[in-house]
Amino acid sequence: MASDSLQYDAALGGSVQLPDEVDSERFNEERIIEIKTMLRNIASTDKQTKLMHQSLPLHMRRRAMTYNPKRLPRKFRVIHLSQFSKSGQPERKKRPSRKYRRKANVLLEEYERRKRTNVWLETHIWHAKRFHMLNKWGYKIPFTPTSKAYRACYRATSKHCLLQDVSYFGCIEIQGEELLLSKRLKQFCSEKVGLTIVAKAFLEGKRSGYVWIFERDKFPYKCIGKIRFLWRAGETDNRRTLWLFAHPVFYRKLVVELVNAFNLKDTYENDMEMDVGHKASKTMNNPGTIRIPKYVNDSLGVTILELKDTINYFRLTGPLSHSILSKALKVCEPSENVNQNNWYSEWFQQTDNKNIVDEQFKLWHATCKLTSSGELSPGIVFGLVIKDPRLNRPCKRTKAIPSVIMKPEPLPECNFLTACSPLWNTSIRDRIAKEMQSTHALNSKKNKECLVPGEYCSSDGSVQPIPIILMQNTGSQNGQFKRLGYGAGWDLIAPAGYGLPLWQTLIMWGAKPAGVKELDMQALETGVDLNRIPDTVLGKSEADIEYEKKWSKYFARPSNRRVNYKKIAIASPFRCPWSQLVSEWSVLKNSSFFVLRDQEVLSKVQMAINRRFNIQSAGLPSQCLIPISLTMKSRGNPGDNALICLPHRHDFRQNKQQKQVSDNSPVYIEELRKDPNQKERLLLRRHHLKLLKRLRCRRIREKKIRQRKNPGKLIRISKPNNQELVKQQLSKMRELWLPEVPETIRNQCSRECFGYVTQCSFSLTEANVAALGYVTADGLKKLFKICSKGTLKVLVRGTKSRCYRFASFKIQNE
Known part of the structure; x- marks a missing residue:
């Protein structure tokens, strides 16, 4: 170069003169020493701090190298294994092959392990490959086919054959003298509902029947559920045997009631508590190994055997x-x-x-x-x-x-x-x-002896x-x-x-x-739903489970994605508060209620609906709920838990005008209301956030004070101890959003509510939207006053809608 350029390097602190050329031979000799040192460090396992798989270039590294040495190059595998052997980490076992996992003895052990929590039916393996399985009632039961089968199952019930495995129904065997059994079992049922267990038509054992079971001498209150029964035929002496088939939800309660009625004692000394499950994990394939609970009263000569799962x-x-x-x-x-x-x-x-x-x-x-x-x-x-x-x-x-x-x-x-x-x-x-x-x-015997497959x-x-x-x-x-x-x-x-x-x-x-x-x-x-009857053990249990599921799902959403039921005037969207509804309608302010099952009274009510009888002469108790079957008169599917309301007189005029012009719009639309708790919720949330922020600032101040006292020491902020505070805030907010006990059910909206829908869907038999529900007796009497002439109709409104539509109804008397 003609002139040397001066450059300033801050690291050196002055000007330096850079050479115009690089001596390649000298540069390579100095680099050889560095390369040898790097290779020596890689090959050595004593001085390096990194593991073998961490020393590789980035493009060669794999996450699986930490536990699978085969992911590394062959020349580095020995070093990798020696490093992991020194660290003392256990060797990761390889998952057994599918061929091993599908062996008969291994499968049997796995099945027995999975049966400990939920009992399997004998058809479980067949169903598990073709059905969605469900953990319910202590069993692993088939829920629905994996293929679309709703209409196919309906066609099977109406034209072909539908097959269901209901082996989860528990069987109770009762043995004793006929007169004694008849006397005690009469206390659990009533002739007003229909033929009882001790009816002459069933005692010979030629017929089986269904009967509603109540707690002892509590009819019509305290209903347990509906059971199927069968007397043993061909018994010559006076000692008889009876089988009762009960749903698993109230099976244990029924056993307790029967044991108390006959003053029985458990023959096993270690299993005196009946509220606790008697049996261990059971398999129906080996009934001889199942301990069958037995209750005996030697003085009365009565014996009860639990044949559940046998x-x-x-x-x-x-x-x-x-x-x-x-x-x-x-x-x-x-x-x-x-x-x-x-x-x-x-x-x-x-x-x-x-x-x-x-x-x-x-x-x-x-x-x-x-x-x-x-x-x-x-x-x-x-x-x-x-x-x-x-x-x-x-x-x-x-x-x-x-x-x-x-x-x-x-x-x-x-x-x-x-x-x-x-x-x-x-x-x-x-x-x-x-x-x-x-x-x-x-099959082995048939293959050896039978020349033509399928022949005898x-x-x-x-x-x-x-x-x-x-x-x-x-x-x-x-x-x-x-x-x-x-x-x-x-x-x-x-x-x-x-x-x-x-x-x-x-x-x-x-x-x-x-x-x-x-x-x-x-x-x-069929118009009869045994799983959602309000006063039975099964109905209450299923309603509570469904309420918890819907309630949790509702509050899992953010506040701006929730339906504000206060504004659309819905007091209880996730369950039917029957006790409060009956007490608000009846003169006697009592929370107890029952479903009307008296066949004679139900027949009179149906005759009154057909304008052939006076409803006031039917003798309806004010504490009862009347089962009805509804059919929508126009479009719309209100869904489950829909409100059944009393119409106003001008609603009938509006409906008549709409029919003349083929208008399918709702008869009436509920007006939007103001949420009285909205401001309170905003203030409560604002104060809660301020309180949380204040508590955090307090913890930060404590940390800074401790840091000043102990300089150079690592100080961590303490964890917040406000779980109870957050729970209280959550319960308050939920109560403001949706109170568990509403102020009123009857007057929650502009049309008086006197019943609820328990199940609603499109009925293929009726070719229309149909529903099953229950109404109060006093509300039905008021409906007769409103509809003095013509066909009785009610207004039905869904929980997520403000629209009221007319529906006709009939009494369930099956």
């Missing part, structure tokens, strides 16, 4: 249910399978049992020619001994259709022999489960038969209320161990499987 209970609904059973169940002939070494050969040796099998064989073959179960006597019971259902399956799924008969033959007379069954015997039930052949062993082979004769009990369901008996015969079918009771084989056989013959969700569909279509 038998299978299937429900078939639809007109083709009888055809499917006639195809799927092959009854043993009287002289068949008597020389084999099984329970049937020993049981058949008795003369009475030979007559039983002969009568059942004749009757079943005669009834197989029928097209529907509705042609039989209501509630008839068949006790059958059938062949193993695994021997009677079609090669592919087949729809069982009844054969057309030109002249129906008369049925033989049903007697107590046709209802007898060895399934009542506990020792036979246990022996059947223990001597059951596995499906693998059965000699090994089939050695398979033990199975005793079952069939109980007929009548379906709708009131054609004016619902379609006649809708919901008819059969209930099938089978021994433990044969639940899955029997289930698969029924499916192969054309039954449509369904879950718990489809029970709501059936309830709406």
